[in-house]
Amino acid sequence: MRTVIFDFNGTILDDVELCRECLNAMVDRYLDRGEVSREEYLHAFTFPVKDYYAKIGFDFDRLNFEKIGREWYELYHQNREKALIQSGALETVDYCRQQGWRTVLLSATRQETLDSQCDELSIGSYFESVVGIRDIYASSKTSVARSFLQGQDPREVLFIGDTLHDKDTAEACGADYVLVAKGHQAIDVLAKETKKIVTDIREVTF
Secondary structure, X not given: OOEEEEEOEOOOEEOHHHHHHHHHHHHHHHOOOOOOOHXXXXXXXXXXXXXXXXXXXXXXXXXXXXXXXXXXXXXXXXXXXXXXXXXXXHHHHHHXXXXXXXXXXXXXXXXXXXXXXXXXXXOHHHOOEEEEEOOOOOOOOHHHHHHHOOOOOHHHEEEXXXXXXXXXXXXXOOOEXXXXXXXXXXXXXXXXXXXXXXXXXXXXXX
């Protein structure tokens, strides 16, 4: 049976502006620099997130990443109702379900938080499985993807995401992927490494 794995943040959930807002709160608290624009954010964002913080100007020889990560996480989840579902996202998931395919939500969000967000957004029923990570620091989801897909034919798996980390995760699992340039990385950042890009999730060809 075919398995379609959807990323959450930026692919299913449109939370770019919320993430940028929380980042700028950290910038205002810890750095002597101006606000991070949307354009700068989309070009700086990467995994692990510690690396993109460094691009913005955080010096982790001087600052404590874990402390800042916790503060960002708390601020994000205090305001997470601001983030809405991406246009066409659930329509695409439902199309996959109608084909009889397994639909999986995979995220670099802590499992308990991911489950809670799915409940709040009433989207859990769209997915056969909802898979998150164990901590709040969004380092990588590759290991959980490999573990989840153990024993499955990677030729029957398609990843749909919005960042190069989704591409890397798919390739590490031996699977195909499509990136939707509507999330956390700019289209020109994606295009430097792949041509498997669409600008709307409804454009994905299965």
